[in-house]
Amino acid sequence: MPELIIDHREISVPQGTKVIDAAERLGIMIPRFCYHPALGSLGACRMCAVLFNEGPVKGLEMSCMVEAEDGMVVSTDAPEAVAFRRWIVECLMLNHPHDCPVCDEGGHCLLQDETVSGGHGIRRYKGKKRTYRDQDLGPFIQHEMNRCIHCWRCRRFYQEYAGYHDLGALGIANRIYFGRIEEGPLSSPFSGNLVDICPTGVFTDKPSRFKGRRWDFERAPSLCLHCSLGCNIVASGRYRELVRVEARLNRQVNGYFMCDRGRYGYQYANRVDRPRRPRVDGREASWDAALRTTAERLGEIVERSGSQAIACLGSVRNSLETQARLVALCRNQGWPEPRFFLDPATERKARSAASRLDSTLAVSMKDLEEADFILAVGVDPINEAPMLALSMRQAQRRGATLAVLDPRPVVLPADFHHVPVHPRSLYLALSALITRALHRDAIERMGTRPLQFYDHARGIAPEKQDLTEQITLLARGLRESRRPVIVCGTNIVPETVPPLAADLALLLQQEKPDTGLFYVLEGANAFGAAILSPPQDPREHLLECIEKGDTRALLLVENDPFARFPDQERLRNALGKLDLLATLDYLPSPVIRMANIVLPTRTTFETRGRYANQEGRVQETWPAYQGGISLAQVRHGAHPPRTFQDHIPGGDVRNASRVVTDIDSKLSGTEGKTGSGDFWEFLEERGIGVAVTDPDDHGTDGVRLVQKQDRTPVFSAENFSLTACAAPPEALTVLLVDWTFGTEELSRYSSIAEQAENPPTITLHARDAADMGIAAGDTIALPVDGVRLEMEVEVTEHMARGIMILPLHRQLDWDRISRIPSAILKKSIKRKKR
């Protein structure tokens, strides 16, 4: 722990701390441009110069380049250092256009701050300014190169940190240009971070351009709900419109960054067609009337058909409070326990994942970056949870090996071993990996249960020779690693895989105590949904209950069953049979148009709520603004407002958890009293304790939920029998997958994210395509009853054979997709003549 003196104050810092960080610990912000904690030292801007008076380093040096050492005496305000820094700012301002009044960065611009604080006020340079031509970088980022001060942060983030190469430095001397070789949208799904990281206005947020100054915005800490990782964000609203999302530092989760889906997916909150008023049978109603009608009709149905006729379906985008209130409602009323997943298989996968994440195995994204071997099973990070890919890249930059067992043509901004395995072979491949990575002798010492499991896994032989070689390679990597992390998806994988991944992690943990387990779940609060779901499966699928007439009323709480359920027609028919369809939602989903009762709720930007991410970390969002229909929509763009009202138009939307409670109160006749349903108490009943990850960071990094006792026996995987579901070789299994843009439920409602969507295509393995005489770029017609379904084909060798990949894309006609069988005969696929 070196001890040094900075500006007459002593401080002791960990070995390896840079002087610039040591000063920051004392509250002294040494000016900087190129230095960024996530990117590290560079030494290019020379802005952080300080005077070293005593110690191993003497004279004017850059505080970001010098590690703190014993005996250093540093002065940040020595006249020499101040004069030098003032000159540096002067140099940086030589060519800067001084266009702060029309620059979106103005007001939160590091260059502005340093120029003013550095004391450079009067321009001495008489020469002309250098000018550049800007580029169109796509829908997200506005480019204005004249403002550039060449700090290199953009290039370092884009290329070194994120691993994309279409943006970089061109030219030399003071003509260096940061941009692309040609104009065009940036290829990185992390491009929005350029806006956050640029110390001035070269890269600004295009959708929020000219929408206001930082101080005009109503801002609040919030969470990204566009996947299960739970990245921390700051939401900015103005005039009742959500205008901008930025990444917020969480050292355990997303660090300083976030992905573009999260950053630009927010427009669902601003939709004109958002439900704004309660509606009963298609007519607007007051909240009181709507809630009363809801309660009355529910009561009637219970009287008529019994309490078992009521079904409540929450969702993976509910806050924990809403989920808990919904459980409380059902219990109070004696209804069946609510469900949060329409698809029982998805529920089982989420439940099994949540139950296996104990405090010793679960790792955060930050922990993942420290891993030395990452095995990702059945997960396509860039498409399912983009920030995971960025995290994996950081692990690799620190020396980790990455391996992905997945049928899809997975692309990562990092080198990795891809073993493309057919989904139904994932279990076999993973079993083979377990037996090759671990010696039986070692397992034997662990006891009979692990050994039984190991032998079970060993009994399964992988099907192909070439697969075995790759598995052996991965097994060696796993064996030699010290901090392996098993990442497991829950989307396309069979139900047997998530528990098997946990078993593997558990076995590895016996030898390598730092082994980690990291699941990717389906939905922002899928973890909460999983732990609040009843421990046993429903006897029947909800749709079957409705179709048979057992379920007469359905209460949907922020759940759009149409979003993920492929068979739209069946769903529509089933919902049509209900006596009562009541829905609480903020999305203008298809259900809104069908429901008897619509109760509009608030988005996460308009209310407080807690969400548990995929590792069980509970984090909180705060309302950024009041909600209501945006001024732009009310006034159709005219400004300023000329109508004065005593209420906020469209502002009478309510927090879903409150609405659920209100229904409960109406039914119980206990209006005004808050019913039971305190979330933490509720968890206590379920035996789920709260593990505080780091007591010091409580509150900023969130707290992690763990279950007090495991509900599922350890080494559960052998309980599953392997059903030989081998499709005939002449058939292709249809795999419905996620893409970064165009498939995720919330961002599908965002007009900004839409612009980054690629049109949906079918992806085939090159050899499968060749067998059928299909080439890349061909349009094929799929054998779908009654309707025509034609799509363009992409061909690749980097995927498993025997599958056909189709994104669950917004632009697809879902009614047609639902008619695609789960396996298609190759010969029935017709190539359309060009």
Place this chain on the structure above:
Amino acid sequence: MSELVLLKNSQPGETISFEEYRRDGGYEALARVLREWSPTELRQVIIDSGLCGRGGAGFPTGRKWDGIREDAPFPRYILANGDEMEPGTFKDRFLIQTNPHTVIEGIILAGYAVSAQKGIEFIRPSYETQARVMEQAVKEARQTGYLGKNILGSGFDFDIEVHRSGGRYICGEASAQVTAIQGMRPHPDKTFHMVQHGLWGQPTIVNNVETLAFVPHIVRKGAAWFKSLSRTTREGGTKLYCVSGKVRKPGCYEAPMGTPLSEIIESHAGGMLPGCTFKACLPGGASSGFMTKEHYDIPMDFDSLKAIGNRLGTGAVIIFDQQTCLVGATLNLIAYFARESCGFCTPCREGLPYLRDLLHRIEGGEGEESFIPMLEDMTRFMTHAYCAFARGAAAPVHALLNAFPDEIDAHISRKGCPCASTRSWPVGGIGESCRN
């Protein structure tokens, strides 16, 4: 005339062939070393010889080689730096053109000294002719078994590749050169140690072409002989001095290290041109400071020049006469440096165009008194840039301010250049804009 080592048989424009080189004892040193010497012995001889790096810094070559530890990983690389973009310097071009095999033998010996497997001759793209000469010579050496697997039956494998630079001044800086060869943007990088993590992350020695060319001669004739060639006590050998400017015979001359400037000008370069009197010179290329008549007899070696706050640099002596405007000359140099800055750090990227603007205004008659303290501050600030480039670029300005304040004052007070020589710098065209 003292003994010549590198330029013994050289004729400008002609190349000493493989046969001629062999006839004069070429590759004997290599044969002897491979047969009789251990790498350690070779390194010790080079240390004893006092050979100092000829690229500009003057670091003892043997000590540099010792920087690679015995247990350092393989492969290891020798990088022969023939970038030579320092204005006024053309010794490496001359050397490669006239005597490529001595360079090759030097590279191989350096390779042996540090157990390297590969040498790379990094050459400036405008030296295309010399690159071809080098390639031809490498081919000959390979055909005759001096390069390749198991050289002369010794079990030592070594080969040389000629790499043409993309062509920028910064590529002469060792760490930038390494990144350039790896196909990346060349920036100086102080975060790695060349002898541990150089080229492709492997131990690497970067030596100037001239430095390496001395090695075979030292082996053949001994460290003591080499040291005795010099007129100094510490730095051994001869030095290639490139003389340019207002002299009768500008050119590349080999003379003992520490030869006085006066002797270089008068006996080698034939004295000043008729009608010209010596006003000042840059002793070590464009990134050294102006030296006045006061130091006319100074010994031209690293230590002597360092003692007066100047640099021997590459030994490129640029001579100015009484009629040359030194403000204009400095402006010319700064314009070059401003164009060649790699743009990595602020003092260099923005400071040089700033300096250029001020000098341009002084030279063009728009100078103000207030510019002088600005120039003084800025030349001082330039020393805190990331690499030595900006410090070197500021050196002539610094020297101009110290040694010729009256000339600057005259420019300012008379609102224009008072010198007799015609203006060498166009007044327009400084504030250039960039279109991308």
